[in-house]
Amino acid sequence: METVAYHMPPLTEDLLGSIIFAMEDQVSDYFLDLKDGSLISEEEMRYLEEDEEAEESFSDERFVSIPDWEPSDGFHLMEMFANRVRNPLYRERLLSCLNSGKGVFRKFKDALGELPVLERKWFSFKDEQLKRVVITWYREQEGTLGLLKLKEDVEDLTEDILLEDFTFETFEGTPSSEIEAFIQIILEELENGREQEGLASLLLSRRFESEMPQHYQLARSQDGNLAAMLAYIPLTDAVVEVPFFAVKQECRGLGLFRLLFDAFSRQMARFHYRTIIVNLAGSAVSLERIFSPFSAQTATKQMVLSTSTWNSNHPSSEEAFL
Template sequence: MENEQVPYRLPVLSRDLLDSIIFAMEDQANFYFLDLKDEVLVREDELEYLDETDEEERDRRFIPIPDWEPSDGFHLMEMFANRVRNPLYRSRLLAALQSGRGVFRKFKDTLSETPILERKWFSFRDEQLKRVVVSWYREQENITQLLALSDEETELTEDILLEDFTFETLEGPVTEEIMEMVQSLVTELESGSEEDRIASVVLMRHLELDELDHFYLARAQDGSLAAFLSYTMLADYLVEVPLFGVKTEYRGLGLFRLLFDSFSRQMARFHYQKVVVTLASGFLGMEKLFAPYGAKEVTKQLIVDTKSWNSTHPSSEEAFL
């Protein structure tokens, strides 16, 4: 029993923990680890004072947070400057970044001259750092629902996403880029639990047999596909969404919420009053997204193990004996 390993899991990525990780990433004087046992951040120099002496145990309990170098910060400032629509502000920010020594201070001084632009920078920086942390979290453990943001924080996220993504309707057969995302989703499910693997079969069945030819897409600024949903008109008032997906690096940011919001409003303009959304396996947690809006359960799929049924349920043949 003494050698039995204690199972550790990532804690829920609350807003407080997210902010702590971002703060620690930007601390260039120290390096931090996430303590999976106590769910706090620990500096590298503090590890030697802990009671644990088992190196293997320590490696499992403490995981390094994402690395964030000055070059990463510079790249982020460059990204923001290039996205500023006003040519005067854009050129001034880029000039500050190209001025040589002290570029960080010059960039911040330039921003401080325009409070609105400065607030947008802080929102952009926080959002990009959040993406890094969320992506890192997903690499550590396959977690579907990561953040429980307040309404105010969700509005901030969606405001930023509106600047980063465009939405469009596509009619016609499945395109290569949609198929690539579906295959990626299926591959992800196939490497998960038994329920995930069964869900992958169900999703592929939709794609192969239902002849999906209506899609609603979200595209990143570079034009690449970031998220999609397929839909089918079932009646003059009813639409079904049997399949959807979000690219890995954009998950946990509220993109599907924004995609569905845009889609729902468009459907309403065409007088469709109801939408049926199919949730499979790992996406069952998304019920929470729709619950506040009066979503109702109209169908449910269950997985029944034949061996369990046959061994515990009386044989129907015995009814004739």
């Protein structure tokens, strides 16, 4: 009997999806049939082996076992995702579910369901990670021959997902009670935070006492509640200042501020503003990394230091007169 040379079929999106689906099936084991590029269960393969008509075409080399995927692998994936969630409230919520013992998979799923946008991000993360497992397995079987250019890196939440879960609008005029309450919550949160955030709350409070902005870019969640806010003040016909912005605590770490600012910047361009001055205060100082790739320049910077540190480490100028 002539030996048949089998090769891995092209890894199309359909085949990739079928393999991932089969990997998560904890009931049956599956194999890739290299003859026609389809998946076959272990039970179906036994029937095929017993079929006398197929005996001539049956060969162990014809079938390749797909990657193993055990419940422990799924748990590890959930743990990876939970540790990457930037929002501390939901990160601890998910990790608590995973450490609760019995029923962790159901508890994890229920916790994700509390925030649909986070649930979508989980499915995106899981899908990309499983794709990486399949692609690695495929390359081990037959190098990169026939491999399509498929994404391997875990992607952040896409704007399309955020646009499905949040709506954006502008507000002009004296701040409504809803906006004032949102600002007050953020200021109190800062005041009760680290020393740096407490100082930020003080500076912002003084700013609002002297000049309350009357222009806002808002983001609302599906329930209609405010999820994020950006206040701005036109300084000239070409320059606009952003003295304050904030994202609701449970909506942080989703990329919402980036999308809100993008909508704001494009709207300002339509109004012929060429320059935006953004004030960073408290923990928001770390957001400087978001703007730096776009040729953002530092116009002013406020430094915070203690008198005791200066007095203890700097030579006293008073000694010069002794």
